[in-house]
Amino acid sequence: MSDLRPIGIFDSGFGGLTAVKEVIRSLPDEQIVYFGDTARVPYGPKSRETVVRFSIENILFLLKCKVKLIIIACNTASSVALSIVEESFKVPIIGVIAPGVLEAVNVTKNKKIGVIGTRTAINSGTYEKMIKQKRSGAKVYSTECPLFVPLVEEGWLNTQITKQIARQYLLPLKLKKIDTLVLGCTHYPLLKPVIREVMGKEVTLVDSARQVARQAKEILVKGNLLASGGNKNKNNLRFYVSDEPDNFAALGKRFLGFKLENVRKVSNV
Amino acid sequence: MSDLRPIGIFDSGFGGLTAVKEVIRSLPDEQIVYFGDTARVPYGPKSRETVVRFSIENILFLLKCKVKLIIIACNTASSVALSIVEESFKVPIIGVIAPGVLEAVNVTKNKKIGVIGTRTAINSGTYEKMIKQKRSGAKVYSTECPLFVPLVEEGWLNTQITKQIARQYLLPLKLKKIDTLVLGCTHYPLLKPVIREVMGKEVTLVDSARQVARQAKEILVKGNLLASGGNKNKNNLRFYVSDEPDNFAALGKRFLGFKLENVRKVSNV
Numbered sequence: 001m002s003d004l005r006p007i008g009i010f011d012s013g014f015g016g017l018t019a020v021k022e023v024i025r026s027l028p029d030e031q032i033v034y035f036g037d038t039a040r041v042p043y044g045p046k047s048r049e050t051v052v053r054f055s056i057e058n059i060l061f062l063l064k065c066k067v068k069l070i071i072i073a074c075n076t077a078s079s080v081a082l083s084i085v086e087e088s089f090k091v092p093i094i095g096v097i098a099p100g101v102l103e104a105v106n107v108t109k110n111k112k113i114g115v116i117g118t119r120t121a122i123n124s125g126t127y128e129k130m131i132k133q134k135r136s137g138a139k140v141y142s143t144e145c146p147l148f149v150p151l152v153e154e155g156w157l158n159t160q161i162t163k164q165i166a167r168q169y170l171l172p173l174k175l176k177k178i179d180t181l182v183l184g185c186t187h188y189p190l191l192k193p194v195i196r197e198v199m200g201k202e203v204t205l206v207d208s209a210r211q212v213a214r215q216a217k218e219i220l221v222k223g224n225l226l227a228s229g230g231n232k233n234k235n236n237l238r239f240y241v242s243d244e245p246d247n248f249a250a251l252g253k254r255f256l257g258f259k260l261e262n263v264r265k266v267s268n269v
Numbered sequence: 270m271s272d273l274r275p276i277g278i279f280d281s282g283f284g285g286l287t288a289v290k291e292v293i294r295s296l297p298d299e300q301i302v303y304f305g306d307t308a309r310v311p312y313g314p315k316s317r318e319t320v321v322r323f324s325i326e327n328i329l330f331l332l333k334c335k336v337k338l339i340i341i342a343c344n345t346a347s348s349v350a351l352s353i354v355e356e357s358f359k360v361p362i363i364g365v366i367a368p369g370v371l372e373a374v375n376v377t378k379n380k381k382i383g384v385i386g387t388r389t390a391i392n393s394g395t396y397e398k399m400i401k402q403k404r405s406g407a408k409v410y411s412t413e414c415p416l417f418v419p420l421v422e423e424g425w426l427n428t429q430i431t432k433q434i435a436r437q438y439l440l441p442l443k444l445k446k447i448d449t450l451v452l453g454c455t456h457y458p459l460l461k462p463v464i465r466e467v468m469g470k471e472v473t474l475v476d477s478a479r480q481v482a483r484q485a486k487e488i489l490v491k492g493n494l495l496a497s498g499g500n501k502n503k504n505n506l507r508f509y510v511s512d513e514p515d516n517f518a519a520l521g522k523r524f525l526g527f528k529l530e531n532v533r534k535v536s537n538v
Binding site for chain 2: 046160243247
């Protein structure tokens with residue numbers, strides 16, 4: 001029994017490609033449909049109500065593509081919309097918060113965990129709540145880093161200015177003596193070298209992309225939904241965006257390390 | 270004869286409030302309806318096609334409010350959409366590019382003019398084309414400053430980091446010995462102190478808000494559309510946004526200097 005329907009993944013832009021990369025690695029027989037809402041990016045500074053509405057529109061688009069599983073590869077959308085949409089839709093839907101939390105509580109030794117993310121993700125308090133549920137006695141220190149996304153999009157990954165901004169955001173967390181830092185935004189893994197320099201080698205950086213791919217695999221295995229065996233469209237990737245595809249294709253290469261074919265513009269609303 | 274219909278003003282977010290301020294100052298008897306597309310902000314990094322579509326949707330919303338004149342108070346939208354929409358709609362529509370250009374060519378002595386703006390505004394080449402049309406022999410030096418908008422939204426108006434970023438963007442323009450710099454984005458006037466520090470006092474900073482209000486007044490006078498005399502709703506301001514109103518109201522105060530009443534959320538699409 002092989003289920004050839006694709007896995008659907010969406011993000012506000014191209015940041016969710018970090019999840020695509022890990023899904024390709026751990027589930028090489030699966031087809032993937034990705035939707036990046038590049039006409040309305042970013043979600044991070046926008047209200048809970050608006051991000052929930054956008055998320056529902058994105059899910060409805062992916063359902064038209066007959067997906068068997070949806071990954072919300074955007075921390076902001078996961079933090080405010082997942083609990084709502086997983087109640088409403090039949091298709092299994094997973095977000096990127098729980099996988100990151102799981103890894104963080106496994107990794108920490110001193111139970112002091114830092115979380116960085118966008119304004120809406122941090123304000124939602126979702127990380128803090130989930131970490132404390134999974135690990136009683138854990139202390140959570142959260143900080144918004146609104147300039148990190150524009151810095152990544154500008155390509156300033158390792159400049160002096162990026163380092164200074166990182167110091168400004170992160171030194172208060174360092175002073176709290178956290179031993180684990182959750183990178184609560186899909187853009188942040190591209191800033192790992194700078195973040196590691198500020199935080200020091202003794203702090204473990206948790207990036208949820210790998211964990212989310214593992215969770216996706218578990219769901220497919222349990223539900224008997226794997227495409228394994230006989231999938232002629234192996235590694236078939238389709239990308240849809242709401243703005244023009246060119247910029248997405250160019251930036252996407254930076255995330256995936258290969259040229260993106262099949263990037264098409266669609267209207268999801 | 271008094272035309273009591275409001276003036277419509279739109280922007281991708283709250284930056285266009287700089288134009289509102291000047292319109293209030295020069296046309297105190299007029300009613301104003303403002304639309305800020307805060308659910309889809311920013312327009313600057315998005316494609317021409319998408320910004321044109323958003324602009325048309327915003328204009329259709331303002332037309333429902335029975336406006337007599339529309340000001341596109343967003344440089345990105347003005348640079349790519351104005352030439353298209355002014356052909357299609359009956360209502361007079363003005364943008365913020367031409368007024369800025371007019372002031373720049375009047376002010377410059379050495380005919381070396383710098384322009385800073387968002388990626389899409391700069392890539393459109395609209396400023397360069399219009400400046401050269403108005404002043405033959407002018408040399409135009411344009412630079413994208415993608416981090417300026419996030420810095421303003423973060424409230425980092427005069428920090429060391431903002432100064433360093435400004436130096437990185439602007440020093441190449443200074444080396445070209447420009448005597449005039451067009452602030453081609455409605456957010457940038459809030460960075461004037463930093464920009465002035467980098468460029469030096471001998472460079473004139475041109476901010477189009479004042480000029481656009483003057484142009485609006487001219488059109489109303491010529492078309493016999495003024496509300497002057499007997500407007501009981503003097504200074505009546507209504508604000509509509511596509512995301513939640515709270516953040517807009519808070520940031521808006523920074524631009525206008527007074528508390529914003531009447532901010533309502535609408536769907537413009």
